[in-house]
Amino acid sequence: MNLRSTFAATTAATAMLAGAAFAGEHGGTMRIGITQNNVGVDSYQTTYEQAFIAAAEENENVETVVLDAGGDVARQIAQMEDLIQQDVDAIIIWPTNGEAVIPAVRKAAQADIPVIVTNSNIAEQGFDFVASFSGPDNITQGARSAEIMCDKFKEEGIEGEARVVQISGQPGYTTAIERAKGFEDRLPEVCPDVTLVETQPGDWNREKSQQVMEAFLVKYDDIDGVYAGDDNMGVGALNAAKAAGRDGIIFVGATNFAVGYEAMAAGDYWGSIYQSPVDDAEAALQTAIDILNGEEVPFLNYFDTPKITQDNMDEFSKPVF
Known part of the structure; x- marks a missing residue:
């Protein structure tokens, strides 16, 4: 059994005990607190919050305390401590930083409050303080993006000469790390002669990513592909290429x-990974409810995120975010 599997078994058992205790002692309303990463930074996180609140309001057995860290690690740690002081029944955390929040997550676990990590996992050394992770498999997403790009090359x-630049998410943020790792590990497996020439962070921000791409375009005369950790950054890069008159670049x-x-419908942007913030939010809330009801929940509770390209985009609804 590997480290992750061992933690999964341990935390599943802990979650079952916490849930059994809740079911036995309460029988009434579940108070679930959530501290989010940065609601205002992009439309995904805004839509997630709206969907989370709507799902909670539809369940008469759930009360929520909805907080936003605004991208500030210190604020999120303070919010975790506040939720512990409020003695909520469960805490959902969308980490601002996968390592920095571990002491606060540990403190919640020591207070017998089950912690559900949503969207972006914490670092592995914190896994034994977490009841479950609910969200996308970001390493698989990065790998699928590499496959999309390789197939197009x-x-x-x-495929024997293509050169790629990467715009990653916020440094230190688990989703950014995992999506980059998935892409970087998978690309040489499927397209061994493609060169990843440079990676720079775009911080999940379209304007920042446009500036990063502008610098890439000045530095490199030959760019065949751009991989961005999300479409917000990818479209920023696309805007830079359009402004510079650089055609023929494949954006994924x-x-x-x-x-x-x-941008895909316009033929400017080739492909991406389809991920719903509504599914993300509803899955996190349901995971917390299931744990409090004493149900067995996987430690890594992933929802599927399929490939989407210009070729199959008609099979998917336009995202609402």
Whole structure:
């Protein structure tokens, strides 16, 4: 049994005990607190919060305390401590930083409050303080993005010489790390002659990513592909390429935003990974409820995120975020 499996078994048992205790002692309303990463930073997180609140309001047995860290690690740690002081029944955390929040998560676990990590996992050394992770498999997303890009290079006959730049998410943020790792590990497996020439962070921000791409375009005369950790950053890069008159670059992202979907429909943006913030929010809330009801929940509770390209985008609804 590997480290992750061992933690999974331990935390599943802990979650079952916590749930059994809740079911035995309460029988009434579940108070679930959530501290989010940064609601205002992009439309995915805004839509997630709206969906989370709507799902909670539909369940008469649930009360929520909804907090937003605004991207500030210190504020999120303070929010965790506040939720512990309020003695909520469960805490959902969307980490601002996968390592920095571990002491606060540990404190909640020591207070016998089950912690559910949502969307972006904490670092592995914190797994034994977590009841479950609910969200996408970000390493698989990165790998699928590499496959999308490689397939397009092969279709165009440039898989033996193509050069790629990467715009990653916020440094230190688990989703950014995992999506980059998935892409970087998978690309040489499927397209061994493609060169990843440089990676720079775009911080999940479209304007920042446009500036990063502008610098890439000045630095490199030959760029065949751009991989961005989400479509918001990918469209920022696309805007830079358009402004510079650089045609023929293949753009691939992850988390298909409405702007990415529209750029795909216009033929400017090739592909992405389809991920719903509504599914994400509802899955996190349901995971917390299941744990409090004493049900067995997987430690890594993933929902599927399929590939979307110009070729199959008609099979998917336009994202609402």
